[in-house]
Amino acid sequence: MKPARPADAPPGEQAAENAASARGTNPDRVRQRNLATVLRLVHRAQGSSRSELTQSTGLNRSTIAALVGELAEIGVVREAVPAASNRVGRPSPVVTADPRVVAIAVNPEIDAVTVGIVGLDGTVHRRIRRETDSVPSASEAAHLAAATIRDVLDELPGDVRATGIGVAVPGLVRRSDGVVRLAPHLGWIDEPFSEMLRAETGLVTRAANDARLGAVAESIFGSGRGVGTMVFLNGGASGVGGGVIVDGRPLGGVEGYAGELGHTLVNSSGVVCHCGAVGCLETEVGQAELLHALGRERGSDDDLDALLAGSDDPRVLAEVERQVGWLSVTLRTTVNVFNPQVIVLGGFLGALHGVAGDRIRALTTESALRGPGQDVSIVRAALGPRRLMIGAAELAFEELLADPSSLAAR
Template sequence: MTDVQQRSTRGSNPDRVRQHNLSTVLGLVHRSQGVSRSQLTLATGLNRSTIAALVGELTDAGLVRESEPAASNRVGRPSPVVAAAPGVVAFAVNPEIDAVTVGVVGLDGTVQRRIRRETDSVPTAREAADLAASSIRDVLRELPSVQRAVGIGVAVPGLVRRGDGLVRLAPHLGWVDEPFVELLREATGLPTTADNDASLGALAESLFGAGRGVGTLVFLNGGASGVGGGAIVDGRPLQGFEGYAGELGHTLVNSNGVTCHCGAVGCLETEVGQAELLHALGRARGDDDDLDALLAASTDPEVLAEVERQAGYLAIALRNVINLFNPETIVLGGFLGALFGVAGPRIESLATRGALRGPRETVRLRRAELGSGRLMIGAAELAFAALLADPAALARS
């Protein structure tokens, strides 16, 4: 055991040490999406027999599985590869102004199913909870007996109070102080946790996507419900006092702009929006993949002008992000990723040209890699948190 591990567990009983070690190993396996026993030994500082015992316990609990590595020219017996078991799943829920999406995400970080229930009008909290619960019940009836659902994570396009998951404000949905977590928990009987959607997108991209291995990143996400942001600072999510940090959609980009629903003038999400891009394309609605393909293929002057306009305002917001956070990487997802896909060089040039010399020299702008699954993966992390902290609890339950 390393000196750090000895200090963190000194004075603890053997059960606590075992729980700590199981949590450490499962966390490494989960984040790596497949890692050898020898790599686990190196990463943890534990000896090989201890790693073998811990992996065996996690395998018996149905949380991981082992396989032989691919053939290589290395001398000696190859170390087995340990991967998270996809049969342990979490549900992810994302309510928006035009749909409620439910995802089934495996402990291996893959989105196994995605069910989008479109709505004719903006759903109330009760309506969204009922739609999500209906989809979850349908999936539970179809799940093979070997699969096990550990809970629900909710990606909310708005402010979520950290302590109890109360949705303080989701302006595009018209929700104020809505107990959405409680409604969904009562409807399904499953443990339920919520957080801001863009903050969860930042978490997902930092673990499995464009921000993997990056210590400090900022993620901006654009969806039907507006523009949100989240930050990972020195490897930890930036949450703020009550969990409201990262509302980058309300960065001032146009002092002569229109009044935002928040009461301010010229916010980023009043100048940069999915609806305006779809309108220019002659579409009433569409998901990220549709928008990406349509923008890339369009030569319509109206579409090109709208892309140019939005790119300029997005660059102003990104300049502010660069100066405020000094991020190593800025990741753009949702329709912002599609916008970056067709106007990336211009956006990057405008954003860095006006930023301070120090932070602009090292920042990288990248598109999100997880596509439409990013919020599902991020929300699932909320549901997996308790399991990752105490893997033995699954066997006890």
């Protein structure tokens, strides 16, 4: 063991020793950073050739080969030789994320708790929706989710490794500790849901707002793929939520509460929202009102799609036009504030876009500022019900993507 330096060692000598010590750790830090860079590229691209990784990272071929080899040894990527092509020369091996590395996704709702198993390659292997007779309390949702997780894990092959749990919550989740500060439709206030689920499962658990996680999923694998600045609005049984991606990164705010676009003022003569304000988007635009106009009490997004597309009932058409009008007010504000390249609409808002996409764009752009209004595209979300599962899984994959060796350590 190296002897300790005496307390009265010359400052210059001590500084030189500290610098040497720091230099000794640099190769490890660089290697960890490069491993993370390669894994993240493979994960987001859902597969890349070694030559593509060389081009994307600027590293040389031998370094990429060594990094891929180490990632394969850890068990987070696989390599395969692509099928024969007409290109001259030996084809570059294709590197893909190993689907046997999975995250568990949980989404508590007002009428169900959904659990999913999502591979590191972005594949949703399982999605189980456990319906409830009433709105579940935090402890009830944690217990139901934990029981479902145990059942699912028991059915998985023995070589599958779970990195942890990600929770998509329809409410405000404090980033520092995962406490659900307010989930109004669930009736949760200051509930440590992440800790409850960790205590029941023994797995690392992280939580965030569901729409924010939906935005992350759509930006990586969906309609916002390759887009630097994107706004996502999702409509579900629990209301309207939003998420913002700026320069490829989710906008969180000080404690993770940014993006609550469902509480944009759209009607100053409207009704009082559960948040205490008057005329929020959530009070004017809702899934329940669309289903009521269609003569239905419940229905999935797919049901709503087909029903709206197939209806010529004047009451349905009038409700669609009413909701599109209020939605466009929020979208106009969104365009002016964030200047996004793309606005992505999911859930029942996606169903509205399916039957009135041109109308939504016309109302939005004619009242938005000329510059940002001309540049924006308004599109429908691509991932469907997989979106929240994938977004929650990304939360659980964060540590692994930042430090691939952490899986080996576990």
